Amino acid sequence: MNDTMETWTAAVAHSPPAPGKAPRPPDTGGGTKEVTSGSVTVISVHDSELGTVIPDSPRSTDKSDLSVIRPRMMGSLTMTPIERDNEDEGSGSDGEVSKIDFTDGELSAGVNLRTKKKRGTEGDSRDGFEEPERPMSWEGELSDTEMSIATTGKQDLEETSMEGVQVCGVNNNHLRLDEDKPMPSPLRFTDSGVDHIQAKPSTHQVSTSNNGGVPPPTSSASELPLLVDKLLGGTGSYNTPSHSPVLQHRHHHPLKHAVPPTPSPDSAIHSAYSYGSPAQSPVTSRHGSSHGLPSSGFSSPYTPSLSRNNSDASQYGGSQHSSCYSYSSVSVSPTQFSPTHSPIQSRHMHAGFPSPVMPPRGTGSPLHAGVVYGGMGVHRNLSGLTGPGEEGVQEGTTPDLSDDREGGSSILDDKMSSLAADLVQHSALAAPPGISRQQLINSPCPICGDKISGFHYGIFSCESCKGFFKRTVQNRKNYVCLRGSLCSVTISTRKKCPACRFEKCLKMGMKLEVSLSVLPPAIREDRTRGGRSTYQCSYTLPASLVAPSGSDKMFAPSGDPQVKLEAPDLGAMAGSSSHLNSRHHEKLVPQLLQIDDQISLLINAWCELLLFSCCFRSMSTPGEIRVSLGKSITLAQARELGLGACIERMLNFTEHLRRLKVDKYEYVAMKVIVLLTSDASDLRESEKVRASQEKALEALQQYTLTHYPDIPSKFGELLLRIPELQRTCQVGKDMLSVKNKEGEGPSFNLLMELLRGDH
DNA sequence: GCTCAAGGCCAA
């Protein structure tokens, strides 16, 4: 859906400090110093399905469709010119980010990676890229052989990266995967007809309004986005390999925000440990036998000597500068951490981690073919799964070694960082249960790939990204990216585009405000220092942790209602999202729904959701239905394919949407309503579903009345479209059913191919 | 008393 891969730059250069915002008071040692009420408008919104999404409220930004994930991933696999251009951050491009004042010094600073002093932690003195510290095994330093492996792996990485042709294999040729070859099915994420009902980039809230002179929306106006945010996924992994609305639970599992029996992070870790037996490890199956592998030079970063980088160490910088080296620098504790809990392996889980509710698609292990168990070789592939805005090695392109900004080595660093960042997007944020805090800390920052220093604002991130996020929010910076919000964000490039960096912070799950507003904000308005963050949901299950089927009790005792699937996950499956102010979440958060109910709802509504998405994105193309991969189908073409009746109704439906000028919020809300309206008969908590639907209806009504006061009937007209949508689906289903029986109709796969949401 | 996630400081 390249044609809809529109990006925009919202926002504005720099909103002035809030009136009365005094310079930062001196640190007087605690206490409340200043109350700020501003916030940062999310910088840019890239919505693949909605195309350009410009929040009409400065306090809200919407990423209204989960399908944004797929295009990003696909886009990276099939480079488009714009992506290449974007990746080429060489001379000239920086100037495009005209409103972001970068100095040459900053640019050059990016080249130097991590040269700043660190606390005297063991191994800190070395630049990980130039002189990696001797990797540690769980018994101590790696042997020479192991070192050789690790070193060789690094060399391989460099060489292949430099060539830009072959995916680094980390000394394991069988793990290599040529990037110019089609990705194995489990990694392509393209074979789903319902995959746009997928996970989505995590959504985020902006704590308060940065008006910039624009009055904030009324509460009612904001309620829909809020509701949508909750309904459609308040947090999510960036990518998910899942292909079905059910499979996607892997990233939107009910447990991902489950609150542990105790809110303590420590207890949360404990919970993770309790799960982490090798036998139970969800990773085990993903990687098969990892024991026999020579670590590939990328053995687990976790060692029994965790004190080597325990919490304090992590807080003040670990021993590894580079996430890349962190992969290879340590190995596994067979006692404390199962090899299968290796964060390396865990990083790969996304490539096909079995759905907790449904068996994985495809044959065998989703990680089969050794694709995913290969250290950096995997990383590169995984990076390919990210989108154009997600940095990474650009498949099919040769790294520009003449990059005058950073030089060849820095490019490699960039790529390495990119890979690392990608990995974490798929791992640390979406790590399987059993991954401990320590393991996560040893993973690269999901935003830039740097060393994670701790849990900041809802995710494990590095110190720099933590500081950046804090500054951006506290200072109410509104950055703009004039490059389409597709800038790479890595260690070496993170300074180049704060807009994209901040967007990625949000995307990766950094929170300005806790989704459930009973908890304090991550960014403290009063700037009170000290104290522990009280939101541990993401801590327990960073971002998109999922548990395999039957592991529900891992994080919560039986009967804990928190275990139940949160509505956001349900909404995420609906294919939309938004990250908006959550100030009124407690008012709008719908009832949590059980996973079984979510599945039932999806089973009943998948067709409507698909068709709706298809029609909505076809609003700009009268007479055509925009199907997959940016293609359109006309009625004539549809008739040739035997889909005429269905497409005709879809065109009519689309025309209604066009006439009603359905906007993104209405679209999202309607999707939620459709989802919750499905006549699933086996709902366990039908009352909750109904209550959620009522809230969605109410929010939609308020929204339409607020935003379209001149069309008072809009709400009703929107609702009237739902039966029409359902009839359209029924026509399609009936047509397929009848014609397939006759052996002359279009196949189900064809329809799915047409409708799938990889846009 | 320890942990750790906040905010603050300040050199680069």
Next chain:
DNA sequence: TTGGCCTTGAGC
């Protein structure tokens, strides 16, 4: 403006 380091203080 960045990011490493520091202080703070609630939670345990």
